[in-house]
Amino acid sequence: MSEPELIADDTRFTPARLMILLFVVALAAVLVWAVWSLPANSAGLTMQSLAQLPKSGVTNPVTAAVLNYRGYDTLLEIAVMLVAALGVWSVGKAEPRSNYESAGPVLVAFVRLALPLMILVAGYLLWIGAFAPGGAFQAGAVLAGAVVALLLSGGGRAAFAHEGWLRIGLVLGLAVFIAVAVGAMTVGGKLLEYPPKHAGNLILLIESAALVSIALTLTALFVGGRPRHEADTQARKRKDPDES
Amino acid sequence: MMLWETAPWMIWTILLPLGAGILTILFRRAAPWLGVAAALGTAVAAAGLAAQVMRGGSLRYPVGGWGVPLGIELRADGLSTLMLAMSAVIGLGVSVYAARYFSDEDAEDAKDDFEVQQHRRAYFWPLWMFLLAGLNGLFLSADVFHLYVTLELLGFSAVSLAALTGKRAALVAAMRYLLVSLLGSLCFLFGVVLLYAAYATVDMAALAELAKASPITWSALALMTGGLLMKGAVFPLHFWLPPAHANAPAPVSALLSALVVEASFYILLRLWFELFRGVVTLPAANFLGLLGAAAILWGSFQALQQRRLKLLVAYSTVAQLGYLFVIFPLAQIPGVAFTAWSGCLYFILAHACAKTAMFLAAGNIAHAAGHDRIDELNGIMHSLPLSVCAFMLAGISLIGLPPSGGFIAKWMLLDAAITGHQWGWAILMLAGSLLTAGYVMRVLGHAFTRVEKARPLHRVPRTMEWTAVGLSVLAVLLGLLASRPMELLRIGAPVANAPAAIDTGGQR
């Protein structure tokens, strides 16, 4: 990577910035005036959510809202995650490891201790999501953190060069979700209408698949580019020693 | 016959592209086939849905069986179905074009190596499939929070596609596009949140009943409209569109100009005519109309001055989108509201076909000549007659000459304006047509000029030329076969089909 040039000073207070400031202050004032008139107590959809909770297959109302009542939102949101990962991959290749400082011994030792615990916590969060705060997204974030810690400490490189497996992992969540959604249609319901007897298990199935995809997507976003192959490195050296 | 009538076609229009997106990620070599097959399947599903809606009126589908207000519902009325049909047809045309465009031997840049071409093809298909899924999900959604999710799906796919060539100009344009897109979505989301805070529901039909004029509702309307104006590249927030559309590969430019920006306008229509129907005022509607007027004039003026063909077509998009905003002031006038509504929707259809054809033809020309500087395109008619014909037919529709779809659309809008004594809007639309004729003729003038010796040109595959021609012919045919789409328009139209004021309700 080449040396970045200095950019324009962002802290000067020009007339343009003053106008922007006035506009933003005016907008904020209007919003404050609007928000002031909101009622202080409003049940929103609490009553309906709690009333339908026994049919939803879980006892945590937020998980019921995310994966059951508004499950269709979550379906498309997992598609959004997949597109973001694809986008990041399509834009560039991951930077070579040689650009980073190698990890110190404290980090390596810590990761060796903490990694299994983090994976355990992720599994726990996934399981507990049906009864208490938790769920696939929270667990996925913890698992992604574990993987990022591993990558930063220098390990796991080999695993993340297998692009084929990574692709399967990335699409797994969406694929399982769609399969369950269509399956619900084939047994005579609407899209995503889980049969109440199996709703809890189906939700757990979807969340488990989504856990893998979410963790891989967040890691892909962190790595910032598609995996490099050995062939890439050699081709790069042959073609242009000064590629940016 | 029974299956055709009762299958949940609207679900398949969303699930088929999603599934194809997954498959094209896993099976890269078969991606073009999967993509075209999915586009075809989505077109069949859209046709099935259109048949259902024409027979039975508007449809609502409660996903998950929950129903409003706890769950999310999908809704298909005349407007949604028309939009779906448009995206299906354009999608099919562009898919066929792209299957050939991204193939091994013919690249837009012959100097690109094999790896880069493979890379573009590998990422185009999944991103396009997800874009189609987001688009269809957006047109069918009856839930404003779900609209936010589909907007983001659409936006991320569009940005990644815009950056696909990997060149500096494309990356810069895509970065700008992404920032604007994220800002627009965030403003939209804040509006949705304000609505939920006030009314405890995010379903559009429920909100339409509950919404009344209050600071919260006005703020929500302002935020959501502002966000959508940004995403729809309406003057003066249009600055991101020309570089993004011009620097993308030709099939991507077509998709962006014909489908993605129209999605934001579609949501604006839903908001202003359905959700906030009791809240919008005439001055606000006039303000939107004025923004449209500025877009027409400024966009056309800029298009006249462009040196590059693709930038000219991109500025033309900015200008043509301005016509759509004339619906807002015109629909406030009793008696002409339905004519204006029909004209506006027909305009979206005709513009989508024509703009796609134009971008595909421009892509062919750029591929053949190796550049797209207009002044150096003399004599290209003799080497690429099909593509130049496609450009010409598309231009006819954009200008609004008979017998094209653009003519019908502009005729209806002008009729509405003149009957309602809105001379200002009428003169504006005529001026816009003149300016459009100006920049279209400029390109055609260069194309038809005779040259002594023709420059060596790359071969353009037949498929690419014929898809461009096919879409441009469709734009013209829309002018001749207007009755079916018009029938569809009446179903669930939120404007009265009789001389009555807009706020006494429409047919449902």
Add this chain to the structure above:
Amino acid sequence: MNLEPAMLYPLAAVGLFAIGLYALIAYTHLLRKILALNVMGTGVFLFLIAIANRAPGPVPDPVPHAMVLTGIVVSVCGTGLALALANRVQATTRKMQLPNDEEGDA
């Protein structure tokens, strides 16, 4: 709604939104713009949590919580994509800001 303690959160949310909006428009450094978008997003999510807490009784309204989850995920993905693009913009233009006059070459 008078100025109760519960009003603090929605007002703070509006404040965050405004601060983020100013920073997004006014600054030219891409990283600042991306951070500004995150701040705006945080404002919107804070607002959602605040209105969820208005429910009487021990259980807050779960639907805004679900919306926040969706929003956070989308926001993180947007940030990731923006950062990757910004990285490439810097790699090709050597600057971490968008050029003003870029309309592309043939």
